[in-house]
């Protein structure tokens with residue numbers, strides 16, 4: 001994609017120029033150090049995780065490094081979790097324009113995550129297997145953390161001063177009224193299990209299929225209204241850094257976000273992950289697969305002080321980051337000043353709202369590139385701005401980007417406009 005197309009990406013909440021200016025002013029040129037740990041206890045053996053601390057935007061250039069951490073909590077088998085673990089990262093990266101600068105790359109990432117998740121789902125469905133998986137996928141580039149998620153494997157952020165924030169949204173039908181409405185509007189039914197005697201038991205599920213989640217990768221036999229479109233949130237940490245805890249629902253059914261963060265403060269990441277799993281086990285027993293990744297984003301040198309007359313202890317970075325809450329009011333003010341900056345958040349399941357409106361043409365071939373699978377196709381074979389009423393008479397014209405015929409079929413099925421069983425036509 002050209003630079004002009006890159007700039008059409010949905011604007012971040014904070015203008016790039018402002019960020020760059022701030023970066024220069026604060027001389028925040030050093031990348032943080034990433035430390036991580038992982039712990040797990042298996043009950044069914046359907047949890048998988050991915051740790052890639054040494055990815056590079058430009059292969060061979062270590063200054064372009066970024067890290068990826070992900071959890072895949074499979075259900076009805078393990079194949080969707082394994083497939084997503086093996087393919088999702090590449091599918092996301094292939095949706096980012098070649099030659100993008102670091103800032104362009106970060107701005108394009110939320111949209112590329114949507115494309116990569118949907119592409120991975122389409123490819124998995126073509127295998128004809130029925131399992132599904134949650135995905136919580138975290139990309140860390142410098143101080144910028146981007147999290148994309150479907151399902152209920154949560155990612156929390158613990159920052160200086162003991163502020164715990166949730167970077168994901170739980171796609172559980174029981175807890176998410178908006179998702180219940182969407183599933184129902186797209187042709188699914190939402191209700192509880194009926195046992196003998198007509199009593200309803202257990203959490204809200206969607207039918208057919210009986211899945212408790214409203215979004216996932218896979219689940220071919222449940223219905224296309226279980227969409228793979230992720231909630232995406234992008235934040236920029238202050239130069240004090242922070243700790244991410246990414247875990248499957250085996251942890252979150254046992255511990256609140258605050259309890260998990262609190263349980264492991266002050267410990268290095270590897271011990272912290274073990275302790276969170278142990279805490280979950282202690283409070284609830286081993287009822288489900290339980291997987292936890294702890295990722296610390298730590299200043300590589302002594303943290304630069306935010307504008308404040310209050311000195312901050314520098315000799316123990318970990319201790320000051322993840323130790324107890326600040327003891328005095330001036331420190332509390334410091335943590336408020338250094339709060340996390342929200343750059344982007346979007347959770348809509350509608351692809352038209354998530355993929356921009358580009359119709360990027362390959363100047364060499366005269367072909368359009370599909371915004372999901374990145375395959376070049378002639379315009380007549382794909383979805384154009386004028387084709388909406390033709391394909392779905394009841395709805396307004398398509399306002400999203402160019403999609404190939406296969407991805408267009410997927411989009412219509414997700415929105416309940418076509419039978420959900422995929423037909424393969426590549």
Ligand SMILES: [Zn+2]
Nearest residue numbers: 370373404407
């Ligand atoms: Zn496509």
